[in-house]
Amino acid sequence: MAAQSSVSAARSGNNRFLRVVAALSTVAGWCSAGMIVAAVGITCQMIFVRFVLNGSTVWQTEAVVYLAIGATLVGLPYVQHLRGHVNVDLVPLALPKKARYYLCIVTLSVSIAMVAVLLYYGFEHWHLTYERNWKSDTVWGVRLWIPYLALPVGFGLFLLQLIADLVAVILKIDTPFGLEDS
Numbered sequence: 001m002a003a004q005s006s007v008s009a010a011r012s013g014n015n016r017f018l019r020v021v022a023a024l025s026t027v028a029g030w031c032s033a034g035m036i037v038a039a040v041g042i043t044c045q046m047i048f049v050r051f052v053l054n055g056s057t058v059w060q061t062e063a064v065v066y067l068a069i070g071a072t073l074v075g076l077p078y079v080q081h082l083r084g085h086v087n088v089d090l091v092p093l094a095l096p097k098k099a100r101y102y103l104c105i106v107t108l109s110v111s112i113a114m115v116a117v118l119l120y121y122g123f124e125h126w127h128l129t130y131e132r133n134w135k136s137d138t139v140w141g142v143r144l145w146i147p148y149l150a151l152p153v154g155f156g157l158f159l160l161q162l163i164a165d166l167v168a169v170i171l172k173i174d175t176p177f178g179l180e181d182s
Contacts, residue, residue: 009082011172028157029078035071039064059140066147071174073154077161092177104176108166115159122151
């Protein structure tokens with residue numbers, strides 16, 4: 001029989017670092033939502049220009065793609081804060097409290113290491129596009145460092161949220177995987 005788990009947003013208690021990271025993650029979530037709204041608005045404008053005015057669109061498709069990718073990357077920390085990423089909690093639910101704690105520490109540590117690598121290479125790629133002033137090969141010719149800025153910003157904030165989650169578990173402010181003992 002499957003157990004029902006109820007997981008809430010990460011707790012920050014009275015810890016200043018955890019509250020600041022939670023606030024940054026929330027701001028990132030709002031920015032991500034704004035990018036999605038902008039992408040939808042630009043898509044509607046593009047449809048109107050193409051099919052009603054019978055005009056051509058130059059920048060709209062590219063802008064929508066960059067906004068959607070940027071929203072995904074910048075939204076990572078907010079989704080992590082809300083514990084909205086795909087989570088299979090069958091193993092943590094089956095483990096005793098102490099084993100669940102250590103599994104959480106290992107899982108968060110491996111996640112931090114992986115995201116740190118992504119942040120390093122994402123920053124390196126963004127910096128290369130900025131330094132060499134690369135532009136897209138389209139009529140719009142957008143400077144690529146602008147949309148690529150979502151790489152270091154998104155992964156940096158995601159890394160910060162993962163570190164905050166680890167700190168919260170270690171300091172016993174939050175429970176491992178956000179699961180309460182039954």
